[in-house]
Amino acid sequence: MAVKTLLSEDQMPKQWYNIAPDMPEGSLKPPLNPATGEPVGPDALAPLFPMSIIMQEVSTERYIDIPEEVQEIYKLWRPTPLIRAMRLEKALDTPAKIYFKYEGVSPAGSHKPNTAVPQAYYNKEAGIKRIATETGAGQWGCSMALATQMFGMECTVYMVRISYGQKPYRRSMMQVWGAEVFASPTDRTNSGRAILEGDADSLGSLGIAISEASEDAATHDDCNYALGSVLNHVLLHQTVVGQECKQQMEIAGVYPDIVIGCIGGGSNYAGLAFPFMKDRLEGKKNVEFLAAEPSSCPTVTKGAYTYDFGDALASTPLFMMHTLGHDFIPPGIHAGGLRYHAMAPLISALVDAGHMSAVAYGQTEIFDAAITFARAEAIIPAPESSHAIKAAIDKALACKESGEEKVILFNLSGHGHFDMSAYDAYLSGKLTDYAYPEEKIRESMAKIPKMG
Numbered sequence: 001m002a003v004k005t006l007l008s009e010d011q012m013p014k015q016w017y018n019i020a021p022d023m024p025e026g027s028l029k030p031p032l033n034p035a036t037g038e039p040v041g042p043d044a045l046a047p048l049f050p051m052s053i054i055m056q057e058v059s060t061e062r063y064i065d066i067p068e069e070v071q072e073i074y075k076l077w078r079p080t081p082l083i084r085a086m087r088l089e090k091a092l093d094t095p096a097k098i099y100f101k102y103e104g105v106s107p108a109g110s111h112k113p114n115t116a117v118p119q120a121y122y123n124k125e126a127g128i129k130r131i132a133t134e135t136g137a138g139q140w141g142c143s144m145a146l147a148t149q150m151f152g153m154e155c156t157v158y159m160v161r162i163s164y165g166q167k168p169y170r171r172s173m174m175q176v177w178g179a180e181v182f183a184s185p186t187d188r189t190n191s192g193r194a195i196l197e198g199d200a201d202s203l204g205s206l207g208i209a210i211s212e213a214s215e216d217a218a219t220h221d222d223c224n225y226a227l228g229s230v231l232n233h234v235l236l237h238q239t240v241v242g243q244e245c246k247q248q249m250e251i252a253g254v255y256p257d258i259v260i261g262c263i264g265g266g267s268n269y270a271g272l273a274f275p276f277m278k279d280r281l282e283g284k285k286n287v288e289f290l291a292a293e294p295s296s297c298p299t300v301t302k303g304a305y306t307y308d309f310g311d312a313l314a315s316t317p318l319f320m321m322h323t324l325g326h327d328f329i330p331p332g333i334h335a336g337g338l339r340y341h342a343m344a345p346l347i348s349a350l351v352d353a354g355h356m357s358a359v360a361y362g363q364t365e366i367f368d369a370a371i372t373f374a375r376a377e378a379i380i381p382a383p384e385s386s387h388a389i390k391a392a393i394d395k396a397l398a399c400k401e402s403g404e405e406k407v408i409l410f411n412l413s414g415h416g417h418f419d420m421s422a423y424d425a426y427l428s429g430k431l432t433d434y435a436y437p438e439e440k441i442r443e444s445m446a447k448i449p450k451m452g
């Protein structure tokens, strides 16, 4: 039996799949201007993004061509393998068939270059010379540094100060690919200086770094901003994952009963899930969709589905999404990529319409799952991806109870080679579970603007 299903370069999708026209009637709510409560037009985003990306953000075309230049760079690591986790099935003694799509084979080690590359491409096309962006744990900064390097552009990364010190190799990786990396807050922007005046030793936060990067872009004509998750165009670019996967499952002669992924802002899961969701929305297949998030940042399982800001400083339009409140700062869990206060509007709308559900896990149980997986399948997973692994293992164990031979598919969004200090903490018994930050969530949710 084949363990891996591979595609050739010429089987790589030539279009992205846009789920917008297939969304349930009335489920998509437009972003609003917080001052007027009116829907924002495309030009509200023009200081930050090129028009080609803004048009993708609001597009209702079902399929959008992937530019050839982008396809050529995708081919450096795509198509990625679909792997049947037979050794994990055996270790769990389950009748379920477990498959995973492995996005850790990209040069940056995760799915994020799938959108960093087209974002760099469209900005270059628009005459932009430099991209300013933020990074927390470093995955997105590395992906953007890689993408800008491929197109001969410059890249400025505002890296949350605490991570700048804790993840020196992620920083080096960005520098190898030619990016300039600053520990945020910096004294280069008004936002950074304002924070430093209040607290000269500020450790920074993703919200502050977003404010610095977007200010840099808004105040320099040849510089734009780029975001690694949440927005519609980012999820669109990631659908190359699920489209490949659908072909691969067809070759393997199976169709998933359950599609699983971890969610931070929702992009890797949307990328895998949306091409399968199309079949469900068309009434062709009754697939179950399950998203896994950290219990210390339980955006979908405990948040409100309402209009809120996308950033901590309340400077973006209002998006209809699951949110814990825009100024919620989650505990410092090792799955840094899942520490976002809100969720992609497309994912939120599908949950609200009953087409997806979510589950939350604590930090030690996801590392238990990561170790089980690494010992069976050899790959050391990213802590973020380990939330998906945990959900897949739980589903496989339920099949063992019921005797059902379900086909379980999950996205392995990245490897954990830069997360070994987290594994070290786990293996030496120092990893702790954070209590659900109920009080902090109540406080931040009270500050959600009242709209509509």
Ligand SMILES: *Cc1c(COP(=O)(O)O)cnc(C)c1O
Residues within 6 Å of the ligand: 110, 111, 112, 139, 140, 228, 229, 230, 262, 263, 264, 265, 266, 267, 268, 269, 337, 338, 382, 384, 385, 413, 414, 415
């Ligand atoms: C950033 C990241 C995530 C979370 O982001 P999404 O937009 O929810 O996909 C998940 N896994 C890995 C490996 C990441 O780097």
